[in-house]
Amino acid sequence: MTRNLAILLLLFACLLALIIVTTGLGYIRIPVGQVVEIVFAQLIGNPVPAGLDDRFAVVITDIRLPRILTAALVGGGLAVAGGVFQALLLNPLADPYTLGVSSGAAFGASLAIILSLVGIALPVVWTVPIFAFAGAMATLVAVFGLSSPDSRFSSNTLILAGVIVAAILSAGIGFIKYMADEEVGIIIFWLMGSLVGKSWEEVLLVLLISLPCLLTIFYFARDLNIMALGEKTADSLGVDSLRTRKLLLTAATLITAGCVAVSGIIGFIGLIVPHLLRLLVGADNRLLLPACFLAGAILLLVADSVTRAFLPHEIPIGILTALIGGPFFCYIFRKRQLGRGR
Amino acid sequence: MDEQAFLFAVEQCSFGYTGTPVLEDIDLRLGQGCFYGLLGPNGSGKTSLLDLMSGAAAPQKGQVRFEGREIRSYSKAALARRMAIVPQDLHIGFDYSVFDVVLMGRHPFIPRFARPAQTDLDLVESALAEMDVGRLRERSVMQLSGGERQRVLVARALAQNTGVLLLDEPTASLDIRHTLDIMRALRQRVSATGITVIATIHDLDLASVFCDELIVLSRGRVYRQGPVASVMTEGLIREVFSAEAEVSPDLLLGKPRVQYRYAHA
Numbered sequence: 151m152t153r154n155l156a157i158l159l160l161l162f163a164c165l166l167a168l169i170i171v172t173t174g175l176g177y178i179r180i181p182v183g184q185v186v187e188i189v190f191a192q193l194i195g196n197p198v199p200a201g202l203d204d205r206f207a208v209v210i211t212d213i214r215l216p217r218i219l220t221a222a223l224v225g226g227g228l229a230v231a232g233g234v235f236q237a238l239l240l241n242p243l244a245d246p247y248t249l250g251v252s253s254g255a256a257f258g259a260s261l262a263i264i265l266s267l268v269g270i271a272l273p274v275v276w277t278v279p280i281f282a283f284a285g286a287m288a289t290l291v292a293v294f295g296l297s298s299p300d301s302r303f304s305s306n307t308l309i310l311a312g313v314i315v316a317a318i319l320s321a322g323i324g325f326i327k328y329m330a331d332e333e334v335g336i337i338i339f340w341l342m343g344s345l346v347g348k349s350w351e352e353v354l355l356v357l358l359i360s361l362p363c364l365l366t367i368f369y370f371a372r373d374l375n376i377m378a379l380g381e382k383t384a385d386s387l388g389v390d391s392l393r394t395r396k397l398l399l400t401a402a403t404l405i406t407a408g409c410v411a412v413s414g415i416i417g418f419i420g421l422i423v424p425h426l427l428r429l430l431v432g433a434d435n436r437l438l439l440p441a442c443f444l445a446g447a448i449l450l451l452v453a454d455s456v457t458r459a460f461l462p463h464e465i466p467i468g469i470l471t472a473l474i475g476g477p478f479f480c481y482i483f484r485k486r487q488l489g490r491g492r
Numbered sequence: 493m494d495e496q497a498f499l500f501a502v503e504q505c506s507f508g509y510t511g512t513p514v515l516e517d518i519d520l521r522l523g524q525g526c527f528y529g530l531l532g533p534n535g536s537g538k539t540s541l542l543d544l545m546s547g548a549a550a551p552q553k554g555q556v557r558f559e560g561r562e563i564r565s566y567s568k569a570a571l572a573r574r575m576a577i578v579p580q581d582l583h584i585g586f587d588y589s590v591f592d593v594v595l596m597g598r599h600p601f602i603p604r605f606a607r608p609a610q611t612d613l614d615l616v617e618s619a620l621a622e623m624d625v626g627r628l629r630e631r632s633v634m635q636l637s638g639g640e641r642q643r644v645l646v647a648r649a650l651a652q653n654t655g656v657l658l659l660d661e662p663t664a665s666l667d668i669r670h671t672l673d674i675m676r677a678l679r680q681r682v683s684a685t686g687i688t689v690i691a692t693i694h695d696l697d698l699a700s701v702f703c704d705e706l707i708v709l710s711r712g713r714v715y716r717q718g719p720v721a722s723v724m725t726e727g728l729i730r731e732v733f734s735a736e737a738e739v740s741p742d743l744l745l746g747k748p749r750v751q752y753r754y755a756h757a
Contacts, residue, residue, distance in 0.1 A: 240585035379648075388569035428586070433586035
């Protein structure tokens with residue numbers, strides 16, 4: 151127990167330090183000490199301390215912090231959702247998008263982007279997240295509906311239903327791209343994921359959606375452990391596995407939908423973070439899932455800071471996570487396979 | 493005995509999957525403190541009957557009552573404190589240690605967010621020892637052989653320490669020593685603490701020696717139920733299992749022993 155607490159505290163300290171350091175990075179460099187002074191002053195409502203550049207306060211609170219916090223929340227949310235999907239579907243290759251949620255969100259977002267083509271001019275800043283969220287949730291409803299003849303909601307049924315729905319939606323997205331003509335660039339860019347220009351409204355949106363879901367998930371972490379024994383045994387140990395499965399699938403999908411709505415589709419975080427942490431800290435979801443949140447937040451924050459502050463041109467974050475995560479995953483995978491061999 | 497005194501009352505139960513009946517008109521009364529062997533050829537409905545008795549499945553006709561109450565009316569948590577099951581499925585999804593899996597048997601008794609109490613740990617330790625898996629405690633369950641995993645899962649059910657234990661072929665993939673270990677452990681628990689064990693068993697000789705009563709299923713119906721000596725006969729083995737065997741009383745054990753006859757001998 152003390153070991154678990156130590157791991158979580160360590161990860162939390164890392165995340166906090168990283169948030170402070172990355173806030174100082176960017177086109178305008180701000181020393182770490184001044185970042186702390188300014189944030190502290192703003193938190194307790196004081197004016198910017200004398201002797202510090204006024205622009206720093208604007209850069210920090212209006213531009214960098216919202217983006218940094220969005221990155222942390224999205225990274226953490228995707229990692230937890232991935233961990234939950236892996237545990238529920240008893241499949242270490244599952245990720246937050248296994249049930250086709252990403253395709254649903256992408257379809258919604260694409261639809262919002264080409265609305266202007268048919269003469270409906272709504273502010274894209276608002277319609278894209280709303281449509282993406284709605285698309286993701288509609289996908290979940292469709293997948294549940296398709297799976298419902300199997301009263302046990304077995305993982306094979308769910309995965310298959312997800313694949314079917316995603317395939318149909320992909321065709322839909324292709325059609326929209328074909329219709330979109332000049333807008334196609336915006337759609338493609340959205341699909342690759344980005345955290346550019348995130349505002350406090352978006353931080354709040356992600357937080358409001360994911361906080362209750364995260365708490366629900368952490369509350370049921372022990373039941374999720376038991377469910378690894380299979381449905382019959384879990385039921386005989388007092389876990390209502392069917393109800394718990396539906397509840398947690400919904401919670402994880404809500405988190406995913408919220409993340410995708412503000413940031414587009416960011417792959418790999420939801421797959422590798424839970425997978426790696428399971429190797430490092432074990433499969434106990436009571437430790438694994440909170441650790442996933444912190445580690446996912448750290449990973450996406452690092453990736454986003456790299457593209458924001460170090461690269462000459464920002465590249466879409468989804469590409470970067472795959473570029474960093476992919477080879478790293480290969481390395482771990484090989485090492486593990488070799489460790490097992492004889 | 494009046495109806496309330498029975499631990500289980502399976503009343504005119506029929507059960508099946510869409511189009512294929514599995515169990516028909518099952519009527520059974522089971523008492524407490526007895527070791528029941530559930531016998532029958534492959535596909536005779538043994539697993540389905542256990543599912544009905546554990547509340548995992550609902551009969552299409554009839555009802556199953558446990559301690560006088562309809563089994564499906566119990567909450568899962570309440571049932572978990574009274575009954576443990578060991579299903580045939582040995583799959584465990586993730587890399588838990590043997591100790592962690594056996595400790596999961598204490599789940600219904602440990603409040604959420606609480607640590608296991610000393611009694612919980614003691615029960616886990618004695619279950620580990622009984623099933624001879626204590627030295628594997630830190631090993632991942634995914635690295636165990638089938639037989640080791642089966643013993644771990646039985647240990648998990650023993651740690652649950654319930655009055656009723658339902659096991660679906662608990663000795664299916666075990667060597668002779670560990671088969672006897674499990675049967676002895678179950679027998680000992682029944683005799684010493686008065687719990688009730690219901691286990692499907694394929695080895696007729698093993699069932700004769702260790703069980704008190706036998707329930708024989710054939711083609712989805714109860715062929716016979718009763719004390720071992722009255723059920724286990726050469727005629728039954730011929731008719732239900734289509735095998736020739738010699739059944740002779742073992743005076744030392746006071747139980748019938750089954751010796752198969754082989755055509756070429």
